[in-house]
Amino acid sequence: MAEQFAVYTHPHKGQRRRLSMLSTKAGTLDYADTAALDEFHDELSAMMTNLRLHVAHEEATIHPMLAGCIPGGAERLEEEHRTGKHLVENLSAHLEGIQAKSPESTKRGALGLEFYLALNRFIAFYLDHINEEEEHAQAALWRYYTNDELGDAWATIQTSQSPEESIDNFEMILPALNIDDSPLCLLLLATRRLRCSRRSARLQSASSVLRCGQLSNRELGRVSAIQSGLEVA
Ligand SMILES: [Fe+2]
Secondary structure (H helix, E strand, C coil): CCCCCCCCHHHHHHHHHHHHHHHHHHHHCCCCCHHHHHHHHHHHHHHHHHHHHHHHHHHHHHHHHHHHHCCCCCHHHHHHHHHHHHHHHHHHHHHHHHHHCCCCCCHHHHHHHHHHHHHHHHHHHHHHHHHHHHHHHHHHHHHHCCHHHHHHHHHHHHHCCCHHHHHHHHHHHHHHCCCCCCCHHHHHHHHHHHHHCCCHHHHHHHHHHHHHHCCCHHHHHHHHHHHHHHHHC
């Protein structure tokens, strides 16, 4: 059976991993430790930026395809996006409220626990949302669009990303993949693109992506095979 083009799977795998790491960190954080709290705030902000951009790409590219084959086919997902954005704004505002309190404030710990609980309510909501996309929206896309059309949509999303956004996505996605995930080749393309853009700092970052991917010998073999194929092409 021919492999069907899955537009959601890989970014969602990366987001699941990143959100689970944030949840663990929020549960173990000392909210009285200002430096640790500031660092966590930066990580949360980076994840929330990723989510906002991800949702914007879905709405610009995938949702018109869904609405084009099913009347109102994207309405539920867009309603969930609006709810998700609201929950994210609440989380950011609450965390910034904790940062504004004196490190000696006895309220920091209690407010931190409320943040942790609310973050996990958001994660539960978001995991349900992306499951809806993978279980139902993806199935509808497969029914009404060819692999080439889905590949074009995916390419549109990739080419509309800034270099910073692409790197953030690769660093998020790669450690969440296994050997059966094809975007290993995308990493190579990205590395090549970065090399061409002469961004040495970014190239270093791409190398760290490879390291954090912790590829096994079998996986590295597949990377080499893909790379050879690209070079032949
Ligand atoms: Fe979505």
